[in-house]
Amino acid sequence: MRKPEQELAEIKSMMERSTRFLSLSGLAGVLAGIYAFVGAGIAYYWIYFPASTYGKETVQINRAELQVNLLAVALVVLVLAIGTAYLLSQQKSQRNSQQFWSPASKRFLLALFIPVISGGLFSFALIHQSAYELIAPATLIFYGLGLINASHFTLGEIKNLGIGQLFLGILAAFFPDFGLIYWAIGFGILHVIYGSMMYYKHDR
Amino acid sequence: MIGKVEGTYNKAFENVIRLRIMSILMVNEQYDFNSFKEILEVTDGNLASHLRNLENAEYIFVQKTFAGRKPLTNYSATPAGKRAFQSHLDFLENLINQNKV
Incomplete structure (x- = not known):
């Protein structure tokens, strides 16, 4: 024995x-944070410049051209972030000689993407209803719920990251004038912080 | 201190592959043959014989289905299997605690 x-x-x-x-x-979390931060910077410039102040009456997202451009930036950020996460996680699983597609990874993805895809569709509905100021809170809240949900099937740090996003999302819903700033903090800075924590703890 | 250790050491879980199979089935509602093979890194024959062994003890049950055209064999722990494994776990934990005292 x-x-x-x-x-x-x-x-x-x-x-x-x-x-x-x-x-x-x-590392993918850190990179996703940087993409999001750059994307938010571009969006900030387009929306607020040259007025360059946040607050009421400065936003005019009803211009069709600006809408299309903002959606395009959001899509590029999303594709880059998911692509990076996919590639780097696959590399990590190879390095640790673990299976990438396993019952566990499928459960993780399902738990994450059911709330996230619902949030995406919900955000399109918000665009349709011209409720632009609620898009930042909605994406933060749905993403936060997805992370909390998925945290049962992956590294524990994800849960706190999710709580952070959820908290920022609710704040953003009460202060919609600062939506883009909360969005940049959540998808940008929080990703970088938690990504580097995970990197130092688990990746090396 | 030498006393009676609670729980029972179960010979069925003496083999490390069977121990791992049962550990997985304690926390997964079901698990399929190929996923077992990948996570345990064992050959088909080896895995099949350990699974059959646990099946004969009525600790796990087998469900054969199809995923598209491919056969898919799913395994899950029976209530008796879960009890036996829990008792095995209790034995190990109590043994550790006793040695500490």
Whole structure:
């Protein structure tokens, strides 16, 4: 018989590895934060410049051309962020000789993307209803809920990141004039902070 | 201190592959053959024999279905299997605690 401590460690590690997607890349989080921050910067420039103050009466997102441009930037940021996360996580799983597509990773993705895709569709409805000031809070809230939901199936840091996004989203809903700033803090700065925490703890 | 250790050491879980299989099935409602093979890094024959062993003990049950055209064999723990594994876990934990005293 092996030592009981070893035996228990074995059991615990198997339970973790079979339920949690542990290959999520921290570096991808940092990069996603940088993309989001740059995207938010561009959007800020387009929306507010040359008025360059935030606050009431400065926003005129009803111009069709600006709308299309903002959507395009958002789409580029989204594709870059998901693409980077996919590639870097796949690399990480190879490095740790873990399976990338496993029951655990599928459960993680499902838990994350059901709220996130609902949030995306909801945001399109907000555009349709011209409720632009609610888009930043809605994306933050749905993303936060997705992260909290998915945190059961991956690294624990994700839960706090989700709570952070949720909190910012609710704040942004009460102060919609500063929506873009909350959005930049949530998708930009929080991603960089938690991504680097995950990188130092799990990636190296 | 030498006393009676609560819980029962179960021979069925002495083998490390069977221990791992059962650990996985304790926290996953079901798990399929190929995913077992990947996470445990064992050969088909080896895995099949351990799974059959647990099946014969009525600790797990097998469900054969199809995913598209490919056969998919899913395994889950039976209530008896979960009880037996829990008792095995209790034994290990109590053994550790006793040695500490």
